[in-house]
Amino acid sequence: MAQTQLSSRTILIVTIVIAVLLIVVIWPLSMIGKGSEQAASDSDAIYVRILPVARLELERAPAAAADGKPRDGETVYNAVCMACHASGAAGAPKAGDKAAWAPRIATGTDALVASVTNGKGAMPPKGGAADLTDEEVKAAVAHLVGLAQ
Ligand code: HEC
Missing domain, CATH: 1.10.760.10 (Cytochrome c-like domain)
Incomplete structure (x- = not known):
């Protein structure tokens, strides 16, 4: 009986340790990964959205003469x-x-x-x-x- 209690307590402790590990280490890591992916796709999406405007502005904007002459x-x-x-x-x-x-x-x-x-x-x-x-x-x-x- 004492043997069974010990092992179930051990299992409980191991389970808690794994859960804590998952929460403290692995979960934030996976969030970091997701976060940067999210940021990358956001900036891609923004780039794609502004691209037509940016391209038009580039085409429109005459390259100012480097010497400042008209x-x-x-x-x-x-x-x-x-x-x-x-x-x-x-x-x-x-x-x-x-x-x-x-x-x-x-x-x-x-x-x-x-x-x-x-x-x-x-x-x-x-x-x-x-x-x-x-x-x-x-x-x-x-x-x-x-x-x-
Ligand atoms: C977004 C398109 C567009 C761009 C860019 C553009 N034009 Fe025009 N331009 C027009 C249109 C449309 C007309 C006709 C306007 C009307 O008569 O209703 C016109 C008319 C003119 C006229 C005749 C105006 C008059 O009084 O009859 C001149 C001169 C002219 N443009 C010069 C230029 C010059 C110089 C540039 C560059 C600095 C330029 N345009 C850039 C669209 C453009």
């Missing part, structure tokens, strides 16, 4: 304006399409520059590149006008 019209056009004006997306007058540009050019350079600076129709102000200087906007307009002549 970017020329062609550079600005390629970085910002081309997104719409090369294909005619969103109803943009297509670059080089003389018929589409003639009536607009007839309104005068100042009017065109004002349209770009303030935005017009589906075109956001400065074509969406808020960091463009007035000089760069003018140069880009001149480049677009040049393509249509």
Whole structure:
């Protein structure tokens, strides 16, 4: 009888020790694993969600000249304006399409520059590149006008 009691107490103690081990050591370890997996998939999900926006911003944002000099019209056009004006997306007058540009050019350079600076129709102000200087906007307009002549 005493023998049986001892062994059941031993079994109880062993069980408790294993339970404590499980709770104190293994459970937190498994949570850490899950936690970092969760974090990884969260950041992946965030990356995937912001990717279209980030890519659009990268395409839109003209690489600022390292020397701080204003970017020329062609550079600005390629970085910002081309997104719409090369294909005619969103109803943009297509670059080089003389018929589409003639009536607009007839309104005068100042009017065109004002349209770009303030935005017009589906075109956001400065074509969406808020960091463009007035000089760069003018140069880009001149480049677009040049393509249509
Ligand atoms: C998001 C697309 C988009 C981008 C980017 C864009 N444009 Fe446009 N642009 C348009 C659309 C659409 C119109 C036609 C607006 C209208 O007449 O309703 C337009 C019209 C113009 C016009 C004619 C304005 C007028 O008064 O008739 C000029 C000039 C012009 N864009 C220059 C630029 C320049 C320069 C850039 C780059 C700095 C640029 N656009 C970037 C969509 C865009």
